[in-house]
Amino acid sequence: MTDLPAPPLPRLARLRARFLAAPEPAKRVQFDRPLLPWLFLLPQLAVIVVFFYWPSVQAITSSFYIEDPFGFGSTFVGMENYGDALGSAEYRRIAGFTAFFTVMVTALALGLGLLLAVKADKVIRGRSAYRTALISVYAIAPPVAGLMGMMLFDQHIGPFVKLAGWFGWDMKVGLNYWDTAFAMIVVSVWKQVPYNFIFFLSGLQGIPAAVREAAVIDCKNGLRRFAGITLPLLAPTGFFLLIINITYALFDTFAVIDVMVKDKPANNPITLVYKVYLDGFRGNDIGGSSAQSVILMLVVLVLTLVQFRYLERRVHYG
Amino acid sequence: MASIEILNVSKTYPGSAARSVTGIDLTIRDGEFIVLVGPSGCGKSTLLRMVAGLEDISEGEVRIGDRRVNDVDPADRDIAMVFQNYALYPHMTVRENMAYGLKNRRTPAAEIEARVAEAARMLELGPYLDRKPRALSGGQRQRVAMGRAVVRQPAAFLFDEPLSNLDAKLRVSMRGEIRRLQRRLGTISIYVTHDQLEAMTLADRLVVLNAGRIEQVGAPLEIYHQPASTFVASFIGSPAMNLIDAELSGSQLRIGGAALPLDAPAPAQGPVTLGIRAEHLHRAASGLSFSVDFIEELGAQRLVHGHVEGQPLTLALPPDAPVADSMVIAPAPGALHFFDTASGQRLGAAAPAPRAKGVFA
Ligand SMILES: Nc1ncnc2c1ncn2[C@@H]1O[C@H](COP(=O)(O)OP(=O)(O)OP(=O)(O)O)[C@@H](O)[C@H]1O
Ligand SMILES: [Mg+2]
Numbered sequence: 100m101t102d103l104p105a106p107p108l109p110r111l112a113r114l115r116a117r118f119l120a121a122p123e124p125a126k127r128v129q130f131d132r133p134l135l136p137w138l139f140l141l142p143q144l145a146v147i148v149v150f151f152y153w154p155s156v157q158a159i160t161s162s163f164y165i166e167d168p169f170g171f172g173s174t175f176v177g178m179e180n181y182g183d184a185l186g187s188a189e190y191r192r193i194a195g196f197t198a199f200f201t202v203m204v205t206a207l208a209l210g211l212g213l214l215l216a217v218k219a220d221k222v223i224r225g226r227s228a229y230r231t232a233l234i235s236v237y238a239i240a241p242p243v244a245g246l247m248g249m250m251l252f253d254q255h256i257g258p259f260v261k262l263a264g265w266f267g268w269d270m271k272v273g274l275n276y277w278d279t280a281f282a283m284i285v286v287s288v289w290k291q292v293p294y295n296f297i298f299f300l301s302g303l304q305g306i307p308a309a310v311r312e313a314a315v316i317d318c319k320n321g322l323r324r325f326a327g328i329t330l331p332l333l334a335p336t337g338f339f340l341l342i343i344n345i346t347y348a349l350f351d352t353f354a355v356i357d358v359m360v361k362d363k364p365a366n367n368p369i370t371l372v373y374k375v376y377l378d379g380f381r382g383n384d385i386g387g388s389s390a391q392s393v394i395l396m397l398v399v400l401v402l403t404l405v406q407f408r409y410l411e412r413r414v415h416y417g
Numbered sequence: 418m419a420s421i422e423i424l425n426v427s428k429t430y431p432g433s434a435a436r437s438v439t440g441i442d443l444t445i446r447d448g449e450f451i452v453l454v455g456p457s458g459c460g461k462s463t464l465l466r467m468v469a470g471l472e473d474i475s476e477g478e479v480r481i482g483d484r485r486v487n488d489v490d491p492a493d494r495d496i497a498m499v500f501q502n503y504a505l506y507p508h509m510t511v512r513e514n515m516a517y518g519l520k521n522r523r524t525p526a527a528e529i530e531a532r533v534a535e536a537a538r539m540l541e542l543g544p545y546l547d548r549k550p551r552a553l554s555g556g557q558r559q560r561v562a563m564g565r566a567v568v569r570q571p572a573a574f575l576f577d578e579p580l581s582n583l584d585a586k587l588r589v590s591m592r593g594e595i596r597r598l599q600r601r602l603g604t605i606s607i608y609v610t611h612d613q614l615e616a617m618t619l620a621d622r623l624v625v626l627n628a629g630r631i632e633q634v635g636a637p638l639e640i641y642h643q644p645a646s647t648f649v650a651s652f653i654g655s656p657a658m659n660l661i662d663a664e665l666s667g668s669q670l671r672i673g674g675a676a677l678p679l680d681a682p683a684p685a686q687g688p689v690t691l692g693i694r695a696e697h698l699h700r701a702a703s704g705l706s707f708s709v710d711f712i713e714e715l716g717a718q719r720l721v722h723g724h725v726e727g728q729p730l731t732l733a734l735p736p737d738a739p740v741a742d743s744m745v746i747a748p749a750p751g752a753l754h755f756f757d758t759a760s761g762q763r764l765g766a767a768a769p770a771p772r773a774k775g776v777f778a
Binding site for chain 1: 469470471490491492493496497498500501502503504505506507508517518521565
């Protein structure tokens with residue numbers, strides 16, 4: 100008997116298998132020598148090792164040490180750095196803000212991206228030249244959008260600050276905690292929306308016209324139809340974007356935060372990544388900062404696993 | 418009593434200069450199975466989609482029952498549509514696919530369940546009710562699509578080439594299934610196809626479209642035996658009707674240098690396009706001299722391709738009929754069709770159908 104059922108794979112291995120599986124057998128290329136594929140992979144592997152595994156290992160190692168501030172050796176302290184971080188009220192406050200910030204940025208960026216994509220999809224349905232033009236504009240946009248977003252909140256020339264002023268809101272980005280938080284969220288969302296827009300739009304365009312038409316005949320109410328047909332069919336895109344957006348909010352908003360709080364008084368909201376940077380590079384507390392970044396890595400890992408475990412199953416693929 | 422009236426309906430797509438569908442007039446009676454047939458791009462889908470409400474009606478009026486539906490939402494038109502690529506909701510099970518339209522119409526749950534069960538029984542979908550469409554074969558998906566239409570109990574079914582994604586054998590059996598189902602439910606059906614065999618076998622009445630206009634409306638055999646134009650003659654029937662240049666003079670038909678006596682009064686004089694079905698030609702003692710180019714054996718019959726007076730001609734002969742390289746052939750009595758050379762319109766529309774008189778009586 101050659102066709103015994105395969106033993107159940109452990110969950111992580113299944114996850115890996117899903118990513119590593121060749122998409123279609125037809126696309127598989129046969130190599131006569133097993134060495135050749137590794138050679139092709141080498142540059143990519145090197146990049147991953149140098150820029151990801153190596154620093155990760157470094158971070159984990161140094162999180163168990165306290166480094167002498169002047170660089171004269173280090174002392175092994177076990178879990179002490181972790182204890183210090185988790186025990187600190189300031190750390191917990193920043194963690195709380197990070198959670199709030201991440202939820203807000205992710206929800207708003209996804210929501211706005213989806214809203215814009217739905218509107219655009221209505222306009223360009225079937226007109227592919229139009230679509231290409233629109234998408235290419237948005238594809239160039241994100242860095243520019245980021246810059247513009249910063250300018251919107253500039254204390255002196257920012258139109259947003261002026262606008263708020265007309266409504267009696269004396270916005271002081273970099274001075275007032277919640278004003279800064281507001282600006283950080285708006286700019287972060289603003290930067291991420293185009294990206295979400297593109298993916299949602301192409302997801303919408305991927306829904307077959309006949310399926311939409313069948314739904315039009317089956318359901319009169321546009322909102323119901325959107326909830327019952329469009330949204331579930333967009334779920335794979337949405338799931339992918341959810342992970343990307345959470346990661347974005349946790350890590351890639353660093354530059355936005357930096358511009359807003361750098362060289363400003365201490366009472367400003369920051370996220371965990373920024374604290375890692377502050378403690379490590381400004382405070383020279385390499386051990387503590389490493390411990391924090393390891394915690395952050397674990398949080399992201401757990402979040403991603405949870406999402407795959409609970410969400411991916413409910414998302415329809417294919 | 419449901420009926421559908423299509424009154425002088427035209428369609429101009431935004432941005433296109435010409436009409437895609439022009440001046441369609443058609444009244445569909447209760448329970449009738451109407452097939453729209455015509456070559457690709459002739460406007461079949463456009464017409465169907467205007468009835469469904471998926472395209473705006475540029476001119477004219479569509480009435481379903483006694484309601485004008487031009488401005489009625491597709492969901493409120495009391496129609497159900499079956500699409501070419503099934504258009505099932507991929508994230509729903511077969512059961513949910515069928516129930517979706519009813520749920521949105523606030524049909525009571527018990528009623529939904531009963532109707533879905535009944536449709537599943539009729540279409541033999543019972544074992545698949547809890548599967549998602551991706552786990553079904555093409556034929557099963559097509560049946561689910563039909564089930565989704567059936568449970569709605571609409572005034573009309575609209576089909577847009579529902580079988581063209583299936584293989585030939587399945588197509589034949591599904592064709593039968595659709596016909597049986599429609600007979601049983603007695604629901605008006607409008608069925609779009611470019612397959613003339615499908616059209617012939619399914620239709621109560623056939624609507625032949627050409628370039629956005631109705632070329633002819635009639636029962637399949639009526640159209641087969643009395644095509645209104647050369648277009649219909651060449652489109653309906655396989656092999657296509659022979660169309661050759663000829664001339665009527667007095668009571669004689671001239672084809673090149675040859676002449677045949679007419680057995681009925683000539684409907685016109687001068688040059689005409691002569692139409693003869695391949696099966697209405699046979700060997701004879703006197704008539705036209707036919708030289709054979711090649712033979713296609715179809716089993717039940719053999720198609721003999723050749724020419725008469727330099728014009729191509731096809732004969733359908735019994736499989737055992739002797740064939741010589743060159744033979745004398747003659748048409749069956751009353752089997753000649755005459756068409757205007759310029760307009761292609763039939764001349765003498767009242768010509769009796771050969772050998773088929775009894776069928777219509
Ligand atoms: N959305 C559209 N915009 C502009 N022109 C269109 C549109 N849809 C169809 N047409 C044109 O209208 C005409 C009729 O198209 P339609 O789809 O009704 O043809 P059809 O008879 O269904 O053909 P087929 O057998 O290939 O499906 C064609 O000339 C087509 O180019
Ligand atoms: Mg069509």
